[in-house]
Amino acid sequence: xxxxxxxxxxxxxxxxxxxxxxxxxxxxxxxxxxxxxxxxxxxxxxxxxxxxxxxxxxxxxxxxxxxxxxxxxxxxxxxxxxxxxxxxxxxxxxxxxxxxxxxxxxxxxxxxxxxxxxxxxxxxxxxxxxxxxxxxxxxxxxxxxxxxxxxxxxxxxxxxxxxxxxxxxxxxxxxxxxxxxxxxxxxxxxxxxxxxxxxxxxxxxxxxxxxxxxxxxxxxxxxxxxxxxxxxxxxxxxxxxxxxxxxxxxxxxxxxxxxxxxxxxxxxxxxxxxxxxxxxxxxxxxxxxxxxxxxxxxxxxxxxxxxxxxxxxxxxxxxxxxxxxxxxxxxxx
Amino acid sequence: xxxxxxxxxxxxxxxxxxxxxxxxxxxxxxxxxxxxxxxxxxxxxxxxxxxxxxxxxxxxxxxxxxxxxxxxxxxxxxxxxxxxxxxxxxxxxxxxxxxxxxxxxxxxxxxxxxxxxxxxxxxxxxxxxxxxxxxxxxxxxxxxxxxxxxxxxxxxxxxxxxxxxxxxxxxxxxxxxxxxxxxxxxxxxxxxxxxxxxxxxxxxxxxxxxxxxxxxxxxxxxxxxxxxxxxxxxxxxxxxxxxxxxxxxxxxxxxxxxxxxxxxxxxxxxxxxxxxxxxxxxxxxxxxxxxxxxxxxxxxxxxxxxxxxxxxxxxxxxxxxxxxxxxxxxxxx
DNA sequence: CCTAGCTATTACATCGATGTAATGTGAGAC
DNA sequence: GTCTCACATTACATCGATGTAATAGCTAGG
Numbered sequence: 177x178x179x180x181x182x183x184x185x186x187x188x189x190x191x192x193x194x195x196x197x198x199x200x201x202x203x204x205x206x207x208x209x210x211x212x213x214x215x216x217x218x219x220x221x222x223x224x225x226x227x228x229x230x231x232x233x234x235x236x237x238x239x240x241x242x243x244x245x246x247x248x249x250x251x252x253x254x255x256x257x258x259x260x261x262x263x264x265x266x267x268x269x270x271x272x273x274x275x276x277x278x279x280x281x282x283x284x285x286x287x288x289x290x291x292x293x294x295x296x297x298x299x300x301x302x303x304x305x306x307x308x309x310x311x312x313x314x315x316x317x318x319x320x321x322x323x324x325x326x327x328x329x330x331x332x333x334x335x336x337x338x339x340x341x342x343x344x345x346x347x348x349x350x351x352x353x354x355x356x357x358x359x360x361x362x363x364x365x366x367x368x369x370x371x372x373x374x375x376x377x378x379x380x381x382x383x384x385x386x387x388x389x390x391x392x393x394x395x396x397x398x399x400x401x402x403x404x405x406x407x408x409x410x411x412x413x414x415x416x417x418x419x420x421x422x423x424x425x426x427x428x429x430x431x432x433x434x435x436x437x438x439x440x441x442x443x444x445x446x447x448x449x450x451x452x453x454x455x456x457x458x459x460x461x462x463x464x465x466x467x468x469x470x471x472x473x474x475x476x477x478x479x480x481x482x483x484x485x486x487x488x489x490x491x492x493x494x495x496x497x498x499x500x501x502x503x504x505x506x507x508x509x
Numbered sequence: 510x511x512x513x514x515x516x517x518x519x520x521x522x523x524x525x526x527x528x529x530x531x532x533x534x535x536x537x538x539x540x541x542x543x544x545x546x547x548x549x550x551x552x553x554x555x556x557x558x559x560x561x562x563x564x565x566x567x568x569x570x571x572x573x574x575x576x577x578x579x580x581x582x583x584x585x586x587x588x589x590x591x592x593x594x595x596x597x598x599x600x601x602x603x604x605x606x607x608x609x610x611x612x613x614x615x616x617x618x619x620x621x622x623x624x625x626x627x628x629x630x631x632x633x634x635x636x637x638x639x640x641x642x643x644x645x646x647x648x649x650x651x652x653x654x655x656x657x658x659x660x661x662x663x664x665x666x667x668x669x670x671x672x673x674x675x676x677x678x679x680x681x682x683x684x685x686x687x688x689x690x691x692x693x694x695x696x697x698x699x700x701x702x703x704x705x706x707x708x709x710x711x712x713x714x715x716x717x718x719x720x721x722x723x724x725x726x727x728x729x730x731x732x733x734x735x736x737x738x739x740x741x742x743x744x745x746x747x748x749x750x751x752x753x754x755x756x757x758x759x760x761x762x763x764x765x766x767x768x769x770x771x772x773x774x775x776x777x778x779x780x781x782x783x784x785x786x787x788x789x790x791x792x793x794x795x796x797x798x799x800x801x802x803x804x805x806x807x808x809x810x811x812x813x814x815x816x817x818x819x820x821x822x823x824x825x826x827x828x829x830x831x832x833x834x835x836x837x838x839x840x841x842x
Numbered sequence: 843c844c845t846a847g848c849t850a851t852t853a854c855a856t857c858g859a860t861g862t863a864a865t866g867t868g869a870g871a872c
Numbered sequence: 873g874t875c876t877c878a879c880a881t882t883a884c885a886t887c888g889a890t891g892t893a894a895t896a897g898c899t900a901g902g
Contacts, residue, residue: 178622180858191882196860206880226625227563228858231887236560238603238625246592247787252585259579259606268620270571271604273592287601289511291888292559292571399791432791454580458732458765460793513888524852529890539850561888564857624858 179220188216199224230291239481240293242272242284244301248398249425249453251299254320257474258297265478274301288315295481301365316484318477322366329480329493331473335367338466338499339374340381342420342448345464345501347382349509351417351446354379355390357406357430358397358422371422371450390416397422399429406433415445418507424449424456427463431506435460446507461505468499512553521549532557563624572814573626575605575617577634581731582758582786584632587653590807591630598811607634621648628814634698649817651810655699662813664806664828668700671799671832672707673714675753675781678797678834680715682842684750684779687712688723690739690763691730691755704755704783723749730755732762739766748778751840757782757789760796764839768793779840794838801832 181192188195190213197203198213205213216222230236241258243251255271262269270293274280281300288296299320317328322335346354356375360368372391379386394405402421406429421427427449434441441447441461449456452467476495484490514525521528523546530536531546538546549555563569574591576584588604595602603626607613614633621629632653650661655668679687689708693701705724712719727738735754739762754760760782767774774780774794782789785800809828817823 178624181860182858192858193860193883194881197881200860204880209880223619223622225564225858226620226623227560227569228624228887229860230560230625231558231564231857231889232859232861234887236625241604245589247586247589249582249585249788252582252588253580255585255604256578256580256606259604263606268625269604271574271588271592271602273589273596286556287559289556290559291511291561292569292601399787403791428788428791431793432795435793454732455582455761455788458736458761460764460768462765514890515888525888526853526890527851530851533890537850542850558888561857562890564859564887565889565891567857 178225179222180225181222183220184213184216184222187220188212234291235294236268236292237266238268238270238293239295239297239478240270240272240284240288242274242281242296242298244274244299246271246273249455250423250451253453253470254299254473257471258477261471261474261478265482267478274298285314288317295485297477297481316481316488318481318484320473320477322370326492326494329484331476331480331495331497333466333468333473333497333499335370336374336377338450338468338501339371339420339422340378341374341499341501342450342466343375343378344382345503346418346420346446346448346507347378347384349446349507352384353387353390353416354384354418354420355392355409355416356420356422357392357402357426358394359391360395361393364395368422375420389413394422394426397426399425399432402426402429403433406430410437415439418446418448421447421449424451424453424463424465427465427506428455428459431459431461431463442505442507442509448507452502457504459506464504464507465502466499467502468497472497511558512555513558514555516553517546517549517555520553521545567624568627569601569625570599571601571603571626572628572630572811573603573605573617573621575607575614575629575631577607577632579604579606582788583756583784586786586803587632587806590804591810594804594807594811598815600811607631618647621650628818630810630814649814649821651814651817653806653810655703659825659827662817662826664809664813664830666799666801666806666830666832668703669707669710671783671801671834672704672753672755673711674707674832674834675783675799676708676711677715678836679751679753679779679781679840680711680717682779682840685717686720686723686749687717687751687753688725688742688749689753689755690725690735690759691727692724693728694726697728701755708753722746727755727759730759732758732765735759735762736766739763743770748772751779751781754780754782757784757786757796757798760798760839761788761792764792764794764796775838775840775842781840785835790837792839797837797840798835799832800835801830805830 181195184195185192195213197205198210241255245251259269272284295316297318319328319330321332343354359372376386392405392409394401419430421430427447430447439445449463449465452465456463456465480493514528517528518525528546530538531543574588578584592602605617628649630651652661652663654665656663676687691701692705709719725738725742727734752763754763760780763780772778782796782798785798789796789798813826
């Protein structure tokens with residue numbers, strides 16, 4: 177049987193509450209008493225029961241991180257940083273995958289209210305208009321990424337501006353037929369919409385006419401789907417001068433297809449991505465991309481979350497994280 | 510204030526215990542009573558407090574997954590599958606990163622005993638001889654991967670045999686100067702040792718003399734370190750005919766270096782990896798690798814874990830997951 | 843009409859830690 | 873030597889759900 181405060185108290189010859197006082201350190205405890213208690217804890221190999229503590233003071237010390245798919249390199253990197261920063265601050269992190277299933281978010285919200293978690297960092301997918309009805313009964317929530325509505329505190333990268341800048345960078349080498357990969361039909365994710373708009377804004381400012389045939393749709397942003405979409409596109413269309421993929425993952429799929437077709441990057445076609453995932457640096461050729469500090473996203477998200485835990489009533493905060501266009505071999509001849 | 514069983518009971522005109530009975534379904538409840546209770550729960554938007562439940566019955570419904578680094582594509586894929594399978598079975602998953610810090614494992618074990626988690630799936634790093642002293646006071650543990658000692662239930666891929674088979678596959682095209690990337694000096698991880706031995710066993714069986722100069726050390730198995738190690742190696746050594754990287758991540762780093770040096774893959778040098786991560790399929794050229802079913806690893810790990818939760822005393826189980834050598838463009842001329 | 847024998851329900855205690863309010867212990871002032 | 877005051881410590885109740893043992897409600901058999 178595991179030792180409890182009672183056992184420790186008995187052994188140290190004090191009351192359970194004194195043991196508790198020693199652990200929490202808010203109420204002063206005389207030095208000799210504290211010593212006895214600490215020794216008793218060590219001897220009994222005492223570990224506090226967090227369920228009991230959580231029940232008593234209504235806090236579990238656990239936050240949940242909800243992502244569409246943990247296997248995606250981008251999600252994995254974000255998760256990594258959030259877990260790391262959270263641990264530094266003493267939080268435990270629960271992982272949830274929302275996948276494409278909106279019901280998962282609902283389940284999540286339910287559990288979020290079951291007092292097992294104190295807060296939630298959510299990276300919504302298509303679910304911009306989703307189940308995230310942030311009401312009073314819900315725990316503090318911080319959203320990651322582009323979200324159309326102002327539902328909760330939020331950390332994001334300005335996709336519009338970044339896509340615009342990337343497009344300008346691609347055009348600066350004289351390329352005019354710049355295609356984008358990753359647009360969506362109809363209701364798309366906020367990120368897809370903003371990146372498309374940023375791209376178009378850049379074309380407009382350069383006086384390059386928009387060309388519908390340069391928008392290559394790709395609903396799911398994975399290498400597989402990107403490869404398929406680009407492959408199909410190249411069957412019926414001329415090769416663009418540049419290809420701006422809305423994520424690095426898609427760009428990696430694109431590079432693979434281009435290489436298989438014998439197209440040289442960047443000589444025949446320049447390729448750029450978005451997210452600056454680790455593997456992009458080691459792609460062949462290394463990938464030009466929109467880079468930003470993912471650790472900053474993590475720490476800002478946690479900051480917003482803990483601040484909101486302290487004050488549930490204050491106005492919603494929005495934090496924009498800086499980005500930069502990083503040019504690598506995939507665009508530089 | 511959140512509703513509790515008491516509130517639901519009052520509203521339904523029954524006792525708290527009856528509400529509990531309705532939820533858990535073990536004790537029979539008359540249909541009309543159950544209906545009243547369910548309606549009351551719905552009206553009050555009742556969500557049970559898992560801390561309280563956990564305290565009462567000693568189970569939290571949470572398992573922990575500990576990995577060295579969540580940002581690694583391999584770890585991310587494993588984590589993805591474990592989270593998915595765990596959710597299907599009703600478990601919540603906590604993520605821990607042990608990193609290179611052995612103390613993290615210690616902390617983890619402590620928390621593992623704090624009743625917030627019912628079990629632990631651990632992918633140890635160098636910590637083969639680590640803090641994982643699986644004693645009576647610890648919760649059920651399942652280890653992932655190659656571990657030298659028989660400490661706990663375990664799921665793994667036979668690295669020795671896989672490395673041997675991969676080496677044989679590389680040699681089957683007539684290549685004899687086969688280098689490996691990822692060996693470690695001194696005490697290395699069990700995986701490194703076994704893969705090296707498998708490689709050597711293949712050479713021996715083929716009658717190819719071992720050549721120390723073809724062992725390229727690389728302690729950390731990342732693209733960065735692999736690129737650096739291979740780059741340095743190529744400065745002072747002739748180009749091998751084939752390169753067997755101990756992970757796909759390293760292979761991706763290697764491909765990048767080879768490409769930058771103008772070496773053609775597979776014409777000048779064949780390259781192979783290990784793990785079959787998603788990006789390997791879209792590497793340029795696509796990567797030959799040792800493939801295995803990561804979902805199987807996840808489901809087996811969970812099976813072992815839940816089985817051990819049922820019986821703490823039974824003998825330790827070891828499950829070997831099948832692998833296969835998948836040949837792609839990086840080795841096929 | 844009463845009682846044995848069943849089932850559905852209830853009152854109460856419990857899991858372990860901790861806040862509250864009360865008690866005990868000492869030093870210092872008169 | 874008594875009284876005050878500050879501080880360390882304690883007894884008790886509490887968080888919310890649930891197992892235990894006792895009770896209430898019912899049918900069927902006599």
